[in-house]
Amino acid sequence: MARIVEARRLTPVTKLFRLDAPLIAAAAKAGQFVMLRVREGGERIPLTIADYDRAAGTLTIVVQEVGATTKRVCALEAGDEILDVVGPLGTPVDIAPGGHACAVGGGFGSAALLCLMKELRARGDTTTAIVGARNKDLLILTDELRAICTSVEICTDDGSAGFKGFVTQRLAQLIAGEGPGRPDTVVAIGPMVMLRAIAETTREAKVKTLVSLDPLMVDGTGMCGGCRVIVGGQTLFACVDGPIFDAHEVDFAVGMRRSKQYVRQEKEAVERLACAATPALVEAR
Amino acid sequence: MPVKRAEKTPMPVRDPEVRAHDFKEVNDGYTIFHAAFEAERCLRCQDPVCVEGCPVGIPIPDFIHAVAIGDMAGAARILRGANPLPAICGRVCPQETQCEERCSLGTRLVPVAIGHLERFVADWERTQAPAAPLRPTRPKKIAVIGSGPSGLVCAGELARLGYPVTVYEALHAPGGVLRYGIPEFRLPKAILDWEIGVLKGLGVEIVCNVVIGKTLPLDDLFSRLGYTVVFVGTGAGLPQFLGISGEDLNGVMSANEFLTRVNLMRAYDFPETDTPVNVGKRVAVIGAGNTAMDAARTALRMGAEEAMIVYRRSEKEMSARVEEYGHAIEEGVRFHWLTSPLEVVGSADGWVTGLRCQKMQLGEPDRSGRARPVPIPGEEVTIPLDNVVLAIGTTPNPLLTRTTSGLLTTKEGCLVADEETGRTPKPLVFAGGDAVTGAATVILAAGAGKRAAHAIDEALAARG
């Protein structure tokens, strides 16, 4: 059980939670994730660790409502308990110190950059965060990022804030020397399509690029192999060997295809939850 | 000597046509009449060879005699004194290669149904009032990592000896393979829950959702949390893949994934529960051990029209319990012996459509002493399929050993530990079960947990 100490809506479909989880907060490092379950009979879902506060013993996660379980999570408020939280799982991100690290977050992925940027900044690296959203109302945590990064680059599809265009376009400009300049390492967290686009953006320029994959997972401890991904022609378990991998080695086509194995059932679960609407969500609390 | 009946008293089982479509237990269990009748068959040998076949040395003729004279409480006491998990072992032990293989009656007739009797006594015990709760009497705390049979039994023995014990489990529910692997129709979760309840009554504390090596380094159990000894019973949970082409196709799963979705996550109740599992019309399971039988029979229960076993060796080399093999045949599982997978084939959109296989024949014995399967040149088949489930074995999960200094592993990834005591090269760390032996059996894991508990007690007594 983990008690929610803070619950804050960031956008109509994303919510930030701070959980009382001292053991996980003490061990967490950027790039790792937790598995969480909200009810008896509930599924285990992986969520990136957005931030941690060792002194307060809290862990921050940002949840975007996509499936039945994330909808159930987002119905919870401060004071509620989360049935099961386990972690930190996976291997922390490994970036050579002293360089310019550029982290790219798409959608709720920007939240996941918080602890990474803090860790890199604390050891003296130059850090740039590129965050993107469709419009300025969907941008999240930009103030928090500004407080901890050397520079923050904002992109919106409609130009309502910052650079008008995709994060990949802005990244290409940085690589060409604009703004904060060419990064030594790029780290990207977000939907698989965006990750693939980032990999393509940096491939020719030969910028070391790491992506955080989120394949389907069951246990998150290396016990089922459901999370297997192909990296450099090798089959690896994202929950143990990852979730962060060299973007230029990842087989995104297989990754995207494998993520779609349960779309039919996921849709069914969401529709069912929508029909039951309020009672089911209240039951989740 | 009175003439003994030649046959075992048959186990009452549910109709295969019915049971192949639900998850209720296949065996109904002996009634007291079956049990008394079967107990009468035991010869009460002077030199009971069956006991030598039992990895934990249950005084088999003694408990069977107690059943024969109607002293169930006595029978239960004798059983539990030697085996802390009798209701589970009575259901899942490979008796035919252990106690029952040695039984003297078996040389001319059929051995006594020791497993069925063990199960009967343990089930009787579950109907009785629970024992009075125990409280720890000793100061030194012990941590157990993993709640499979090795960890549970080690914890239970230590609690009986008076130690405060905490079991740390990575998953959200305790039991190890007994929870996520062995299906409900063979080992109902209610029995596992009851056994875990007994342990809690002994004062054992179980903490789920803690991955030692991730949430907490093993050394912190000593330095920060004040445990004096640590027992490692982390099992062999890492699934193997064949490394053939097409294994990444949609619809290919490890047996661990398939069984975990169904057992631990209860996919059979989807969408009441939240975890689904893809089961098409035709499912092939590769391998022929207990895991493979469980996966094939689970596939039928999840709605597959055809479930089949694909195995590169023959029926003789299969490692599954005979009872499960028999039940699988009755339920309609099909068998492709001497058939070795070459490639999983798929559709343009990446879903499994079949399995291309090489037909084999038996050749010279290999190092394991079993006849080596060799390809029959030019004989290939492609079996049309919707799912492929790989049940070709598991190895110990390297998660803990990678993050802990001082532990040694063999090249197969097994922890190095003394067979008798479970002692590892790391001071005050003991280990047992599948983590040490590689994938083995419930009773071997339970036996290792029990021996380690007594070795721990001795080590602590010696330290004063």
Ligand SMILES: Cc1cc2nc3c(=O)[nH]c(=O)nc-3n(C[C@H](O)[C@H](O)[C@H](O)COP(=O)(O)OP(=O)(O)OC[C@H]3O[C@@H](n4cnc5c(N)ncnc54)[C@H](O)[C@@H]3O)c2cc1C
């Ligand atoms: C499908 C299937 C069917 C089987 N059928 C039979 C049968 O019929 N008869 C039989 O005798 N045997 C059978 N076996 C084998 C038997 O189940 C195992 O040999 C036995 O469970 C091993 O026990 P264990 O305690 O060593 O480990 P496990 O049962 O594997 O338990 C290990 C536990 O440790 C936990 N763990 C691992 N790492 C960590 C960590 N770092 N921190 C915290 N927790 C951790 C795991 O989550 C798990 O719960 C079967 C196995 C399978 C998979």
Ligand code: SF4
């Ligand atoms: S524990 Fe297993 S081997 Fe021992 S008597 Fe029981 S069934 Fe036979």
Ligand code: FES
């Ligand atoms: S999620 Fe099961 S092995 Fe990675």
